[in-house]
Amino acid sequence: MPKYMLIMRPQPGAALFSGELPFEEIINLVGAYNEQLMNAGVLVAGEGLADPATGVVVDHTGEKPIVTDGPYGEVHELFNGFYILQVSSQEEAVEWALRMPPAIARGSKTEIRRVTDDSDFAEFEGNEYLEKEKQWRKELGTE
């Protein structure tokens, strides 16, 4: 069964940053959603990210990379957290994204991307770095 990453991208004015929702309410809403994912047996991983204002950006778009403080120049680059779901199809991943609690998701965009697996690299079987990567995944516990 394939895995998909649901990437949360809040837009300007997103409900999550408006301050209108008490933090505990956010915890409860997200928790109830996570519980649905657990009950359905589809949740494989997920993390939230700290306030984007505390982040920095290394900008590779120019001649040389430049390090700038957050917040981002372009708001559409915001990335607030992710889920990895193991589901039957991309359509099912979309359905789960549609079920996010509106109070949390309002004003956000959720991007859905398939996670690559062995089969994507089949024609490079034996590549030195792909072999090393298997070892790294073991050491990192991310396989």
Add this chain to the structure above:
Amino acid sequence: MTDVARRIAAIWRIEGARVVATLARMTGDLGLAEDLAQDAVADALAQWPQSGVPDNPGAWLTAVAKRKAIDGWRRRERLDERHRILARDLQESAEDEWQPIPDDLLRLVFTACHPVLSREAQVALTLRVVAGLTSEEIARMFLVPVATIQQRIVRAKKTLAAAHVPFEVPDPSEWPERLGAVLGVVYLAFTEGYSATSGDRWVRRDLAAEALRLGRVVAELVPREPEVHGLVALMELQSSRFAAREAPDGSPILLADQDRTRWDRAHIARGIAALERGDALGRGRGNYALQASIARCHAVAPSVEETDWDEVVVLYEALGRIAPSPIVELNRAVAVSMATGPANALRIVDRLAADGALRGSHLLPSVRGELLARLGRTEEARAELLAAASLAANEREAAVLRRKAASLAE
């Protein structure tokens, strides 16, 4: 499939079980509930391309199916008092907002795995109504014609109706046995995918993954049952070896020869967590949890030599007591050979051979051949390995055994 059809299939994977469970509670008939739900899905396929997908598709499907039930009963109400009452009761509840009851899903699982059904009917019906798979998907994963699965499901529904099986969670007195049946269905689906010796390996992996997903669902339904966590742990730990257990040509790679760097660490971590969750309930380890504990010993060992074989032996002893079987005894012998040497193990295997319980299986001579080889009894070892090769049902396994026999020094 059209876009809407694919979307409906995805919605069904998420909502299907709860839609069917709600309808089964209302009508008291799982077979009828499934038929009604399928009719509602057909309506959705016809209407949603124009009308768009409703905001709450599960509620839409349930409401449409309910209306169909009422209409069906209306037509019969002049004939039969019981249907008149059912139609009226359902009509009264028809406008309620759709609020699935968590217990309905549990009733659904127990009913689909009811003991009046054959094991293969339980598996087909559970994958159909609980996991939300289509007959086509189930047939593809079990390598049987679609008609076979459809017949199994139709028969299962008829059997439930004929036996007047109530849509209920079993009595506490029946609970252990009935839960055992549910876990047995999940694990059978898993092993069908995991131990497959034929068919597309990706398709079979899908079946194992579906069974694991189903296991996780059941674990959240009965979180106070240690064995359900043992089963999930066992499936997670076995799943961790998928990439390592088969050579590129499809031939099996034995545990001892597997590249452990290819074991999936995320599965192992989830397996260990599930085992600990079961242990934390403080009611001891059952059959699945013991098997999972053995799998954990392997999963955390950096190599065959560094495996805690004493622990594996003890776990097999415990497993052999609560679930005695010649296969468990044979596995214990292998563990004993690693812990204290081949001579002790050979005594266990010889005793098994004398019992004759594994006659006709390649497993006993292959283990015996291995032990004899380690004891330096090369001629006997070769004969046993060749005997095992001639008994192996799978040509790839036979080839592995013949290679092993040939590699023994003269």
